[in-house]
Amino acid sequence: MKSNLFEVPQRQSEIGILLIFLTRIFNLFKGFWAIIVYLLFTGPGEATLVYIVLGLVVMSVLILIYSFVYYRKFLFHIDYKNQEFVLQKGVFNTEDIAIPFDRIQQVYIKRSILQRILNVNSFVVETAGSKKEEIGIKAISNEKANQLLAILIEAKDRHSEEIIDPGIAGEPTENRLWTHELSFLTLLKIGISTNYLRGLALIAAFFTTIYNEVRTVSEEHSETIQKYLDQLPGPMESVSIFMFIAVIVLLLSVLITVAEVFIKYFNLKLTQTKDSLELEMGLKTNTKVSLQPRRVQLLQVITNPVQKWLNLYEVRISLANSENELQKSKIKIPGLDQATVEKVNSFLYTDQISGFGETFSPDKILLVRRLIIALIPALVSYFAVFFVDALSLTTWLLLAGLYAIIAVIWQILMFRSLILIISEDLVYKKYGVWNKTEERLEIYKIQSISVFQPLWYEKKNLVNIIFHTAGGDISFRTVSKNVLPYINYMFYKIESNSRSWM
Amino acid sequence: MENFTNKSIDIASLPQFEEVDFQPISKSYLIKSNLQNLAFLCVAMIGWAVLIYYDINQIQLIILLIGIVLYFGFKFWNISRLQKNYGFALREKDILYRRGYLVNKTTVVPFNRIQHASISRGVLDKIFKISTLKIFTAGGSGSDISIPGLAPDLALRLKEALAEKLTANEI
Numbered sequence: 001m002k003s004n005l006f007e008v009p010q011r012q013s014e015i016g017i018l019l020i021f022l023t024r025i026f027n028l029f030k031g032f033w034a035i036i037v038y039l040l041f042t043g044p045g046e047a048t049l050v051y052i053v054l055g056l057v058v059m060s061v062l063i064l065i066y067s068f069v070y071y072r073k074f075l076f077h078i079d080y081k082n083q084e085f086v087l088q089k090g091v092f093n094t095e096d097i098a099i100p101f102d103r104i105q106q107v108y109i110k111r112s113i114l115q116r117i118l119n120v121n122s123f124v125v126e127t128a129g130s131k132k133e134e135i136g137i138k139a140i141s142n143e144k145a146n147q148l149l150a151i152l153i154e155a156k157d158r159h160s161e162e163i164i165d166p167g168i169a170g171e172p173t174e175n176r177l178w179t180h181e182l183s184f185l186t187l188l189k190i191g192i193s194t195n196y197l198r199g200l201a202l203i204a205a206f207f208t209t210i211y212n213e214v215r216t217v218s219e220e221h222s223e224t225i226q227k228y229l230d231q232l233p234g235p236m237e238s239v240s241i242f243m244f245i246a247v248i249v250l251l252l253s254v255l256i257t258v259a260e261v262f263i264k265y266f267n268l269k270l271t272q273t274k275d276s277l278e279l280e281m282g283l284k285t286n287t288k289v290s291l292q293p294r295r296v297q298l299l300q301v302i303t304n305p306v307q308k309w310l311n312l313y314e315v316r317i318s319l320a321n322s323e324n325e326l327q328k329s330k331i332k333i334p335g336l337d338q339a340t341v342e343k344v345n346s347f348l349y350t351d352q353i354s355g356f357g358e359t360f361s362p363d364k365i366l367l368v369r370r371l372i373i374a375l376i377p378a379l380v381s382y383f384a385v386f387f388v389d390a391l392s393l394t395t396w397l398l399l400a401g402l403y404a405i406i407a408v409i410w411q412i413l414m415f416r417s418l419i420l421i422i423s424e425d426l427v428y429k430k431y432g433v434w435n436k437t438e439e440r441l442e443i444y445k446i447q448s449i450s451v452f453q454p455l456w457y458e459k460k461n462l463v464n465i466i467f468h469t470a471g472g473d474i475s476f477r478t479v480s481k482n483v484l485p486y487i488n489y490m491f492y493k494i495e496s497n498s499r500s501w502m
Numbered sequence: 503m504e505n506f507t508n509k510s511i512d513i514a515s516l517p518q519f520e521e522v523d524f525q526p527i528s529k530s531y532l533i534k535s536n537l538q539n540l541a542f543l544c545v546a547m548i549g550w551a552v553l554i555y556y557d558i559n560q561i562q563l564i565i566l567l568i569g570i571v572l573y574f575g576f577k578f579w580n581i582s583r584l585q586k587n588y589g590f591a592l593r594e595k596d597i598l599y600r601r602g603y604l605v606n607k608t609t610v611v612p613f614n615r616i617q618h619a620s621i622s623r624g625v626l627d628k629i630f631k632i633s634t635l636k637i638f639t640a641g642g643s644g645s646d647i648s649i650p651g652l653a654p655d656l657a658l659r660l661k662e663a664l665a666e667k668l669t670a671n672e673i
Contacts, residue, residue, distance in 0.1 A: 447641030
């Protein structure tokens, strides 16, 4: 290091006091604007006015003192020995933050209007997963900001050069370049097969409203209705009218979803290049994403029986984006056939030599718990019998019974579908009754693992596990403690591997 | 089959995180938590007392009082339980943090996944001479840990240790 600039803790620009003061005042006004407007409109008496002004003066003085103390306590420096950027701040709550150089994702300078007037800058340091502007200096002079920026960028680059990803440097995977495009027909298939549930819900809603309407009307004008019904051609015809309406609603909902799918995924094109998957799609807004294997944190493959039959799989990918804060939103790629899914898989996960694969299922207690939770609404709805006249005991029994049967079957199927597979390099979680989902993540991309044990699981030797990744969490409940050796294995994997996870 | 036998030896011989001895946190944290709870109880009682002046029937008031007493009673009991379960442990390559009584939760963060660490102290912390060590990862809020009730110099030493490991781990 040629110069040891910023080695001694230093404060912001002195003008920063003013900036802090003005921001606080502004925030205060933002918080109390309603009261201020109220007072202005009611026209306060002289005495109250005096109090208000006095209050404001006292408040301003307090804020000024606060700003001054805040300024005095706000210190930043570079620790060259530990290779960190250090920030200390806070009046009542003090915070002492240290950012190692090699964790810095981004450093930048920016200015708001107020900062421009005062001729100071915001200096922001971002790490992976840090919230926006969590680590930053609000008022730093131009000169200092640029110096600090240069030092941190240099330090950051020096560190990132040291880490050469062994995954990329390793054996070149067979680069069979390929392209997958969604045809018009496939888009149509996706549109029809994805959202029939929404269509169904729409129809259900439609029918219940109609039913309710008819009921209320029929109660009020039962005679006229009777007359009207007599005029109708007969029960069969009225049923057919309903069927007709239902079909139209269904068609409409399908049409809407198809249109949605077309707008979103029109011209979807997945291309494999040497070291990334390029995704392009969209009619209105053209989305372009580059999927690099090491940026992929979590992968989901979703299908349902209808789509499986049509050979349609949806792949969802969570990425860690180094550019800005982590992109939590998942990238959805629908309409891939099984062969393509396999290709995507083998490209994203190069090392799939599965030495072992241990499968875990949840304990029965989970099913019991879920059943109880699912059945509570049925029991609670019993009270409706007392309060809603229209609901007789038999209808309640019928409805609740129907609900209970469906809920029980659904929960049993859901419980059966839940499995966790831990292999040498990957973790899989599979679940789903209708929409079958398979989630997978590479062990070395795990950020941390939490193991929960509620008091009442202790005897049964059960734990809940959450794997935290930069693309979201994967949790698995009520699994036997036999899983713990594999958790330890994961730590061994993470801690003995210097591969960069993004 | 070969792989299978290979694995079972390997995995069983790996260091087990559940066997680690946890270090407890400072007793002052117990006092702080109780004090905080007491303050909330006072606020709740004042709120309840204010209600007496309004036209609210006796039964509702009593039910409310029972609710308040039960809730804060549970809180006090839980705080004493929680205190015993707070613990942290530093291993060669990761940090473990355990908390929770009704639901005991242990989070293990490998050093090479830590993004940065910070020490924070509130007003009460300063009075009781304790601090909170916060460790941030890229895995979102569930993955971050904050260990309360550490003696300030211990917190500082832990942070320094983390910083050293952070830089030493890479390469």
